[in-house]
Amino acid sequence: MQEERKDAAVVAAVLSGDREAYGELVRRHSRTIFALAFRVTGNETDAEEVVQEAWMKAYRSLSRFEQRSNFGTWLYRITMNCALDRIERRKQGRTVAIAEEPDPEQNEVQLVSDAPDAERVMFSGQVGERIQKTMETLTRTERAAFVMRHMEGKSIEEIAAALGLKTGSAKNSIFRAVQKMRHALEPMMATR
Amino acid sequence: MNHLSEEELTMHAYGDAENGARVAEHLAECAACAAEFARLEKVMAMMQRPVPERGEEYGEAVWRQVRAQLPDDEYPRRFWSLAEWLMTRRMVAAGAVAAVVLVAFLIGRYTGEKFPPQNPMTAQVKERIVLVAVGKHLDRSQMVLVELMHSEPEKNGKVNLAEEQEQARDLVDANRLYKQSAARMGDANVTGVLDDLERVLVEVANGPTEMNQAELARLQQEIQSQGILLKVRVLGAKVKQESKRPAANKKPQGRT
Numbered sequence: 001m002q003e004e005r006k007d008a009a010v011v012a013a014v015l016s017g018d019r020e021a022y023g024e025l026v027r028r029h030s031r032t033i034f035a036l037a038f039r040v041t042g043n044e045t046d047a048e049e050v051v052q053e054a055w056m057k058a059y060r061s062l063s064r065f066e067q068r069s070n071f072g073t074w075l076y077r078i079t080m081n082c083a084l085d086r087i088e089r090r091k092q093g094r095t096v097a098i099a100e101e102p103d104p105e106q107n108e109v110q111l112v113s114d115a116p117d118a119e120r121v122m123f124s125g126q127v128g129e130r131i132q133k134t135m136e137t138l139t140r141t142e143r144a145a146f147v148m149r150h151m152e153g154k155s156i157e158e159i160a161a162a163l164g165l166k167t168g169s170a171k172n173s174i175f176r177a178v179q180k181m182r183h184a185l186e187p188m189m190a191t192r
Numbered sequence: 193m194n195h196l197s198e199e200e201l202t203m204h205a206y207g208d209a210e211n212g213a214r215v216a217e218h219l220a221e222c223a224a225c226a227a228e229f230a231r232l233e234k235v236m237a238m239m240q241r242p243v244p245e246r247g248e249e250y251g252e253a254v255w256r257q258v259r260a261q262l263p264d265d266e267y268p269r270r271f272w273s274l275a276e277w278l279m280t281r282r283m284v285a286a287g288a289v290a291a292v293v294l295v296a297f298l299i300g301r302y303t304g305e306k307f308p309p310q311n312p313m314t315a316q317v318k319e320r321i322v323l324v325a326v327g328k329h330l331d332r333s334q335m336v337l338v339e340l341m342h343s344e345p346e347k348n349g350k351v352n353l354a355e356e357q358e359q360a361r362d363l364v365d366a367n368r369l370y371k372q373s374a375a376r377m378g379d380a381n382v383t384g385v386l387d388d389l390e391r392v393l394v395e396v397a398n399g400p401t402e403m404n405q406a407e408l409a410r411l412q413q414e415i416q417s418q419g420i421l422l423k424v425r426v427l428g429a430k431v432k433q434e435s436k437r438p439a440a441n442k443k444p445q446g447r448t
Contacts, residue, residue: 017267017268019267023259027252027255031246031250034243035243038244042241044244059258059262063267131241150236150240151240175198178202181235181239182235182236185239186231186235189235
């Protein structure tokens with residue numbers, strides 16, 4: 001509560017022309033939104049770019065931020081959208097590449113090399129890669145709901161509010177995401 | 193026996209099942225569902241991805257990068273608004289103190305007529321003290337306003353308002369107290385004057401210590417356009433007059 005009052009006061013200072021005050025918000029929330037960005041995008045490079053993009057977008061929209069609401073929640077939504085957009089762009093970029101080179105092997109190579117190999121290996125190896133690929137097959141809502149529930153531990157109510165869904169729809173999105181993930185990961189579990 | 197659906201098991205794993213007790217009961221009795229649930233939990237555990245560590249200094253590094261990209265003119269510099277100041281923690285503390293003093297002020301100033309105290313002199317003295325205090329407050333505010341109106345930039349084009357700023361800070365809390373009590377008593381005229389005064393005091397108190405010519409001109413224009421100086425002067429004179437009037441001649445208070 002105290003921190004939120006502080007956030008709101010800092011936002012007001014920025015809107016008054018104190019550009020440096022924005023640094024307080026950036027220093028305070030960057031680690032949190034980096035974690036979210038990483039969970040959605042699955043690699044550090046994208047996550048870093050999402051963090052910067054989110055801060056820039058938040059700055060430009062700051063006058064529309066309602067002081068009564070929670071700055072962290074507001075920023076969280078912006079970050080989530082930036083991360084989801086990035087995945088969409090990544091998928092679109094890949095579609096073009098596949099279309100240009102229809103060789104199935106090339107296709108496979110491109111899918112794997114979509115994110116830096118070193119990072120993928122560093123995080124979770126084969127499982128991480130499978131998770132990442134499956135994440136990209138999820139719809140935007142499924143992906144957001146799944147990340148928020150499974151990885152960020154948000155409640156169904158928080159997820160529904162953030163994504164503008166009814167609680168039943170939020171649950172359904174989570175379930176569909178888990179189901180797809182399960183189908184992708186279960187064979188790996190069997191071979192262990 | 194109907195087995196649990198995959199969706200029920202998934203929601204139960206998250207603790208989100210609507211019928212959690214029934215699901216738990218079923219799992220305790222049904223070996224097939226319990227095995228399925230264990231398998232699901234195992235695969236769900238695989239879905240977690242560790243997030244790379246970012247140290248304490250990460251925020252600073254991000255800020256350096258973001259700062260370089262921020263547009264210069266998105267939010268032009270202006271004086272702090274009252275709303276902004278109200279959000280500071282200082283305001284919370286000041287509000288608590290003001291509330292306590294306000295009660296004392298109201299008891300002393302407004303309830304004396306209806307409920308004569310056992311010692312009438314005490315009530316009169318108390319009321320006079322309050323009026324004198326308000327008068328002094330308005331005097332001091334007037335002086336700050338006059339100083340601001342007559343301030344001129346130095347050779348370097350800047351004017352240092354450190355002294356006025358310090359005085360304004362001192363005056364803001366008391367001003368708010370008097371304004372609240374006037375508002376409670378429904379005295380719109382006094383409330384309005386104190387509200388205008390408060391806005392200027394807050395701007396000065398929280399604004400830059402050094403102002404350039406344009407900033408100073410803007411502040412002076414604000415004071416002038418609202419006639420704040422004159423209003424404060426008139427109100428101050430009324431309060432002084434009231435505080436000097438003999439107790440027996442006093443009219444009931446509450447409106448000016």
